[in-house]
Amino acid sequence: MTDSLLDLDARALAAALRHGPSTVADHLVAVLDRIAALDPQHLAFSQLNPGASRDAEALDRRPPAEREELPLFGVPVAIKEQLDVAGLVTTLGTSANTGPAAVDSEVVARLRAAGAVVVGKTHMPEFGQAPFTDGAWGATRNPVAPGRSPGGSSGGSAVAVATRMVPVAIGGDAGGSVRIPSAWCGIVGLKPTRGAVSTAPHPNLWYDRITPEPEVAAAVENAASILASDGHAVERGTVRWRPQPLAYLVQFHRGVLDEVDRLDDPGRIERRSRQAAAVGRSIPDSVLRWALRDSSRMAADMARLFTRLDVLLTPVTPTLPPPTPRLWDRGAPASMGASTPAISFTNHWNLAGNPAVSVPMGRSEEGLPLAVQVIGAHGADRLVLRVARRLAEA
Secondary structure, three states, X not given: OHHHHOXXXXXXXXXXXXXXXXXXXXXXXXXXXXXXXXXXXXXXXXXXXXXXXXXXXXXXXXXXXXXXXXXXXXXXXXXXXXXXXXXOEOOOOOOOOOOEOOOOOHHHHHHXXXXXXXXXXXXXXXXXXXXXXXXXXXXXXXXXXXXXXXXXXXHHHHHHHHOOOOOEEEOOOOOOXXXXXXXXXXXXXXXXXXXXXXXXXXXXXXXXXXXXXXXHHHHHHXXXXXXXXXXXXOOOOOOOOOOOHHHHHHHHHHHHHHHHXXXXXXXXXXXXXXHHHHHXXXXXXXXXXXXXXXXXXXHHHHHHHOOOOOEEEXXXXXXXXXXXXXXXXXXXXXXXXXXXXXXXXXXXXXXHOXXXXXXXXXXXXXXXXXXXXXXXXXXXXXXXXXXXXXXXXX
């Protein structure tokens, strides 16, 4: 019975485990068996949680009435390496941290309180510096587009879901780091309104206007046509905003510096991180305050946009998934240069703080995943998810 549960979504799985006959502990064994079978080819997981079995057994001892109060009862989840899980090292994608976290991060604590079982942590590039997922340990592999990048920086979490090793995983999105790997792995990925979910202190990324490839643009047109056929008023046009490369660069480099200064052994970080931290150390606090104010002004501009629009449809990335690059040992300029095109439609909404979700929209002629991004006003997360669900079901 437990094997038949492996392909259920989180809601259906929680319902099945609440009422048996499979136990949470038995299902966890099946999940770990699937990870053992699939992960060596995909490198989604960086470490497994040795306390998961204990947590599963504790859930099995819950009486029926308590189980009904837990929306994620028994659901296995994977956590990106940037978030603290008590007892596990928060590596941030680097080998420079060695001490385990004393307590769970807020998002992990809330998942546990909802009945989820944390099975392990997933790979990310060092400090989430790129929309690709590689490091000295190797490169996470795209299960739906072999030889292509799964995206990043939450590439491990996306691959864990795309391979159905877990039904849901937590990433972190400072510039597209959930939406990009979701798009390139053919799954749904949500960046909520800023402040709706507790986040780790990673920097925002910058905006650079890039023209989307024809098949990418066609996927957005397809999504618009679906909504138009439902009777929604669809307006095609160009949204103009003020690019903020300097505000991004200031926040990015100071963010990397903050991460480096908290490491157990900063001498073990990658070359690109050393270079980025050195730039961050040269930026005075007054300039950082200016960059944050500039981002706030841009957020106000975007708020005015959503006084006349309910949602905005854009590409997630301007390109299809590219071949897997090797960036971890090439330095900051190479990493930043390779990253810029991939984040050109996503990072703006991190600076503005709007909710945005990546939704699969079929395949290209080569069989590569296509996706569309649905963006809403601050606090309009439910509306964004309703539109995303309609497109996903089309």
